[in-house]
Amino acid sequence: xxxxxxxxxxxxxxxxxxxxxxxxxxxxxxxxxxxxxxxxxxxxxxxxxxxxxxxxxxxxxxxxxxxxxxxxxxxxxxxxxxxxxxxxxxxxxxxxxxxxxxxxxxxxxxxxxxxxxxxxxxxxxxxxxxxxxxxxxxxxxxxxxxxxxxxxxxxxxxxxxxxxxxxxxxxxxxxxxxxxxxxxxxxxxxxxxxxxxxxxx
Numbered sequence: 001x002x003x004x005x006x007x008x009x010x011x012x013x014x015x016x017x018x019x020x021x022x023x024x025x026x027x028x029x030x031x032x033x034x035x036x037x038x039x040x041x042x043x044x045x046x047x048x049x050x051x052x053x054x055x056x057x058x059x060x061x062x063x064x065x066x067x068x069x070x071x072x073x074x075x076x077x078x079x080x081x082x083x084x085x086x087x088x089x090x091x092x093x094x095x096x097x098x099x100x101x102x103x104x105x106x107x108x109x110x111x112x113x114x115x116x117x118x119x120x121x122x123x124x125x126x127x128x129x130x131x132x133x134x135x136x137x138x139x140x141x142x143x144x145x146x147x148x149x150x151x152x153x154x155x156x157x158x159x160x161x162x163x164x165x166x167x168x169x170x171x172x173x174x175x176x177x178x179x180x181x182x183x184x185x186x187x188x189x190x191x192x193x194x195x196x197x198x199x200x201x
Contacts (some may be wrong), residue, residue: 001044001052005029005037014090018188024172025163032168033081040074049151056152063153076148080129082152084164086145089191099196106140114143114186120144121165121182130182132161132195137195161195 002190008029010183040058044050050058055075062072063089095103096126100110114136120142121130135141135157151159163169170181 001026001054003040003044003055003078004071005034006067006085008085010088012091016090016188018057018088018090018092019173019184020088020189021173024169027172028164028168029085033078036074036077040071040078043071048132049161052138057151059150063149072153073148076150076153076192079152079196080148080150080162081163081164083159084129084169086194087161087163087191088185088189089193092189096196099192099199102140102199117140117163117186118179118182122179124165127166130165131156131159134158134160158198160198161190161192163190167200176190 003162008025011077012025015025016022043084044058050061050071053061055078058071058075059079062068062075095110101106103110103113107116117130117132121144124130124144124146126146128144129150131139131145132145133143133151133156140160141157143150143151143154145154151157154176163182165178165182170178174184
């Protein structure tokens with residue numbers, strides 16, 4: 001099985017009005033993500049034990065074996081970035097009534113949800129990710145993971161939405177202002193329809 005970089009679910013310039021430039025997507029999707037895919041394919045080709053496994057199987061397998069850390073890093077980044085592209089939308093920031101009701105049920109209010117998500121994203125030291133997750137108790141929770149780790153690799157539950165807080169995700173558009181990037185993500189770019197679809201699936 002050869003892994004491939006998927007197409008973005010929107011044109012490269014489609015998020016510009018929402019604060020994410022075409023240049024960011026060209027570098028982030030076209031170069032950073034592509035490099036993870038290429039490296040993952042090289043690692044799989046060199047190790048027969050990895051061949052024929054799905055991306056999710058590789059992540060779970062590599063998370064349990066320190067010798068497979070390079071596999072976890074690259075498979076994880078492929079998985080996380082694919083989730084991130086789907087977590088963005090040119091018409092983002094809007095929740096359906098049903099999804100908003102679920103957010104209010106588990107977080108008390110939409111404002112509380114956004115505050116908790118922003119706290120996780122801004123306090124993730126160095127590189128990493130902030131996630132909206134359906135946990136094993138069927139409750140929506142916010143988590144954060146470093147580097148290439150994810151709710152999948154850590155057994156935290158089902159990922160519904162993610163924000164990339166590696167600097168290359170926001171430095172072209174927001175320089176070092178990660179809190180502003182997260183506010184912009186939550187209010188203008190977050191694809192809550194995708195999160196709702198993941199929740200229902």
